[in-house]
Amino acid sequence: MIAYREWEGAPPAAFAQFWYAMLEECDLLGSGAVSDWESRLTNHFAAEMQSGRMRWFVADAGGEVVGTAAAILQSRSGDIWLDKSAMLAGIYVVPSFRRKGIARELTQRAIAWCKAQGCALIKLQASQAGRPLYESLGFTPGTEMLLWT
8 A cells, every 4th residue: 555645854865866766767867976966965855845945745655665756946037926936856656666646646746735835837857758647737748958068
C-alpha cells in the first residue's frame, strides 16, 4: 500500500538522489555534476524548506520513499507581478513503482499546495514520458527550451 504525505523535517538524501535521477531522465545534466552534488542539493533543499519557499510531497511504500514531488515558490522578474508563481520539480517515481498513479497523486498534491499559496502560474519541465500526465492535469503542451553554450 502506498501512503502519501507532505514531508516534515530535514530532507533525506533520497530527495537529492531522486532529483538527480529526474535530471538524468530529462537529459538536463549537461556535462555532469560536482562530486558533492548530493550534500549540496540536500543542504539547498533544507534551506528552501526552512524559508517556506519549498515543499516536498512523498509516496511511501512500507517505510521506503518510492516517489517525490517538490513545489517551489518563485519570484517573477524581480517580483513586479501581482500573481505568484511556482515551479514543480523532483517529480520522480522509482521505476518498479511506475504506472500506478503515484506521479499523478504527488503532482496533484503539489499543485494544490501551490494554489493554496496563491499561485496563478505553475511551471515544470517535462520528460517525454511525463508529458501526457502533465497535459492531462491541465499543463500547456510543450517544454521549456534551453540553449547550452
